[in-house]
Amino acid sequence: MNFQQKFRLPIRxxxxxxxxxFLILTLVASILFSGVFEENMKGIQSWLLQNFSIGYSYLSFFMLILICWIMVSPLGSYRIGGKEAKPRLSFLSWFAIVLCTTIAVGILFWGSAEPLSHYLFPPSFKNIEPASTESKEFALGALFFHWGFTPYAIYAVPALTFGLLYYHGKNSFELGLMIKPLFGSNLPSFLKNGVDMLSLFAMVSGMAGALGAGILSLSGGILHLSPNSSQVAVPAIITICIVSTFIISASTGIEKGIKRLSLFNLFFFFGFVLVFLFISKGGDFLNSLVLGIENYGKEFLDLSLQLSGKGNQWTYDWSVFNFAMWMAWAPMAALFLGKIAKGRTVREFILVNCILPAAFCLVWMAVFGGSTLGFASADPxxxxxxFTENGPESIIYLLFKEINQEKLMTFLFLIGMFISYVTAADSSTEAMASLSLKGQTKDEFRIPTGIKIVWGLLVGAIAFVMIFYSGIDGVRILSAIGGFPAFLFLILITISLLLLSINPSKYLD
Known part of the structure; x- marks a missing residue:
């Protein structure tokens, strides 16, 4: 294959x-009219979250119930790709890729900051004192709710639907495929393209916002360790390193670069937790885990269905916003997660895409969230x-200082941040390239390199410009707004999967 063939862009x-x-135009608008742009975007986001708050919560809850039903339904025994399909990845590699695709840098950043926020500023509808035993218990319960089984169900429902339908017959790599049980093959082209465009926009803006936040966090950590470093050069070097790494990794394919980097990231996560537990002498891990699970169960229905928190600002800012962000990414992530599940049964899919990642996150949050609350209880x-003066990103470094290993743990944390973003960006780039590809490849695990390079450079450029000229909030808010059409689309996908689970032979045999 010559150079021209390799980098030809057969795009839709x-x-x-x-x-x-549209993303470039919004970026220019955010630079030229930064205050007005961000204010308007926040207004739109607030209106959507407030007016569709119940919808986000109820859909998330129903998606989890649907996943539980499918585990015991006849659909659970179906094999993605047909009875003769064989897995392309080992079980461990598959789990590593799924985990690193879905958590990105979220657990690193929010593992300490989120529970502290709930502890210091509990919701008014709970009528509990800030910085009290009751607020600590609620903080762990809310943390487990936001990072437990519900968000993973939001990813699992569309991913499972896509995997089952994509490998059934000769179907195109399109998001509209996931609502085929509802509309058959009669979905108009402009609707299929519209869904793909909106999902691509939400994913690109979300990736750029996440990369911008990651660059700022990494820069802050490096400048914390080396205060004399250049405040311009450090972010620029970090941007180049991250973008170059995930482009190279994604370009080598799922079975090489993405798999190897994900396995490294998985083992790094486990090693990081063990090092922290060893240095902190275990902290209050087991008690936090038990307390978190207990209060997760206690708060689950209330937070899921907004029984007491309906109309409260805390509900909008945390539960609804979090699930809106997961929904914004879910359709695009589904393309990748469904594609790599070939040869696995539906029950295996749910185990690896919902149960095991959620369990991992709960343990992680018990370690770092529980430790943060333990130290904060002594000096709230x-x-x-x-938290208020230096921002939520400062809390993890304060935790490392408390265990008297600030430099070592900060250094490891920065490595984790870098690798975590790169591994998540790998799969996102793969999904964006697959969706924007014209026609089908002979091997669904191998996408032309040129498309991945274009997407990687575009995301990196947008993130870098945002950092230095307009700030990342505007585009990140835009990504959350992109979660609204994704929310509407996910309603249809959920109904489609329900139909599949009720009568799988009608659609899959």
């Missing part, structure tokens, strides 16, 4: 160009001052 122009051009005013 009607899907590729509109989100790219110091933690509150750091």
């Amino acid at each position: 122009k009607s899907v590729f160009w509109p989100p790219v051009l 005013y110091m933690y509150q001052e750091s």
